[in-house]
Amino acid sequence: QVQLVESGGGLVQAGGSLRLSCAASGHTFSRDAVGWFRQAPGKEREFVAAISWGGATSAYAESVKGRFTISRDNAKNTVYLQMSSLKPEDTAVYFCAATSNRYGRTWDDYDYWGQGTQVTVSS
Secondary structure, eight states: OOOOEEOOEEEEEETTTEEEEEESSSSSGSSEEEEEEEEESSSOOEEEEEEEESSOEEEEEETTTTTTTEEEEEGTTEEEEEEEEOOOOOOOOEEEEEEOOOOOGGGGOEEEOOOEEEEEEEE
């Protein structure tokens, strides 16, 4: 059974940094593209970033470009989201998702998803 588990969320002050991790169990996702999404209270879930299976290509939402970096370590079966210069509007539950196809910017582009990790940015 494939499981994606996010970790690294927490409470941070505006301007601070966090690194989220997405680890896979029951599946080797070195051949999967992986995306990060987030959902704030009362808002629609939105795309944050994605990375190809080999890490050669990536994509970002305009709202996080230049502040967030997605990377992966296939030897550790883990994808990371380094978040810097955090803003209160980055507060949300962050989810990772994986697909054997090319990455996309919508939730339905992916085949399996994690349960999410809370990120709270205080002003």
